[in-house]
Amino acid sequence: MDFVIIISGETGCGKTTQLPQYVLEFEIESGRGAFCDIICTQPRRISAMTVSERVSTERGENLGESVGYKVRLEGMKGKNTHLLFCTSGILLRRLLGDRNLNGVTHVFVDEIHERGMNEDFLLIVLKDLLQRRRDLRLILMSATMNAELFSNFFKEAPTIHIPGFTYPVKTQFLEDILEITGYKLTSFNQIDDYGQDKLWKTQRQQVPRKRKNQITTLVEDALKNSNFEKYSSKCRDSLACWSPDCIGFNLIEAVLCHICRKERPGAVLVFMTGWDDISCLRDQLRAHPLLGDPNRVLILTCHGSMATSEQKLIFEKAPPNVRKIVLATNMAEASITINDIVFVVDCGKAKETSYDALNNTPCLLPSWISQASARQDAVPWSFER
Template identity: 85%
Template sequence: MERESPEGRKMMDFRKSLPAFKEKERLLQAIAGNQVIVISGETGCGKTTQLPQYILESEIESGRGAFCSIICTQPRRISAMAVADRVSAERGEPLGEAVGYKVRLEGVKGKNTHLLFCTSGILLRRLLSDHNLNGITHVFVDEIHERGMNEDFLLIVLKDLLPRHQDLRLILMSATLNAELFSNYFGGAPTIHIPGFTYPVSAQFLEDVLEMTGYKLTSFNQVDDYGQEKMWKTQRQLVPRKRKNQITTLVEFREL
């Protein structure tokens, strides 16, 4: 998909409409001037798909594209694969060229891949053999607000790595405003919030949904914690079991 084509222009217009585009220059300057930065933004603001592209495009324009190597972690494999597919589509390139992904037992990347999306576990596994992340220029850790075990452990390892890899840039991204917690952990790292959002998210509780839909719980539609219908189990328990006589029991025992 060429950028001069109608599809390419439509994609570029969409990228420019995202809230992250308005903060592009400020974000690039902050990342260039700080080893660690914490970025927060609402769901749909473009931080996950756009910020890695901004860095890659900036490095290419400045003549450092060949040395740019970006790793972006996601907490789940489906997220890593989906984001990689989306970013490659926005760039008008097949997946596996400049943009790729790596998850457990599966990956699509090539020798010219400069932007790799992977799970937190994949990056941790790489750190086991490559303690200094040689050749990596930028690391994005997305969805840090979820506080998964892999993500928390990854932050510990990366914090220990930063003094040994002064050229590495670490970008932490969160969909919530708890950026201060992570900023303090990294010695007061600067924080930037991307205002605005395109996909507002609201929380709905089960009790409210039942009331809004008028759904009524009865003895026929209740389920227990294991997903088993209570009425079905009750009826099964009420069915009388046929007692076996001693001869039948003895025959079955010998057949075993």
């Protein structure tokens, strides 16, 4: 399809903020600016809002002039808005009432690797729409994706890769963290405390699983076959009793204590699986004598269920001599950049939608993230130093 192009690029290369502007400027210079109507979808509300603010600032305009945004129950656009950032759900809602997207000239679908239900269904609808709207241009973008897969879906659509520059990122794995911090894993301190309200969730971790999932088995086999001779006996003992099924609240707490006491200044981003983990870890950290001291540490949370005003707090700088710690889900890896992040602690898991055949219902369960997602968790913050 000549009217579809697929763009993959390193995180921070400017796909989200620059490419829509290039298209808008080209249309203006070609004398078609008044008829240009660009929609750029984002997987999450906070992404749509922060990107629109960034683009309008770059253009020296107020938000709502030529650049606007629209999310559920909230939006800012005007009669002269020609570039609109919105969530995938908002575009699908528009397609319900306007199946031909009349007046729209370009559609950017960003972060298509997310592969949610809305995103996949949107691609199906847009592919069908392109048969009726030959003048519509579709641009698919992502930092981590199988470009060939999407190219085949759109009948050998051309692909472009954009390189990017990042500062060096030093990656420390579990064995390195155990060696550096001196933390000793036992069968008891790996149990995550979810409080009295969810005592069942805490107790469930102590019950051995009748059947291990495939990834847990692979992890355990990899540990057995790995050579950790360069690490101390204490570290090797910890790895021998490590439980892949737990998140590791206590270990994360120990890592954050080490960062606050011995590492250079800078904010910390901690990736967790969901609100239960975020809220319980936050309560545990606030009870710690160091991490719970508001004069030394500022603890913030970021989750899709939070109000927009609360989500935006993560972008504000902490007071002098106070270290900011942000507890977030993987929503923080897509299209947003927190400028003062220096350290990233990744639990290596995220909640994914799966199907429960026994109960005939979809459910959200923690799953190990891919290597591509792990790289994207780390890379965005290497642009801001």
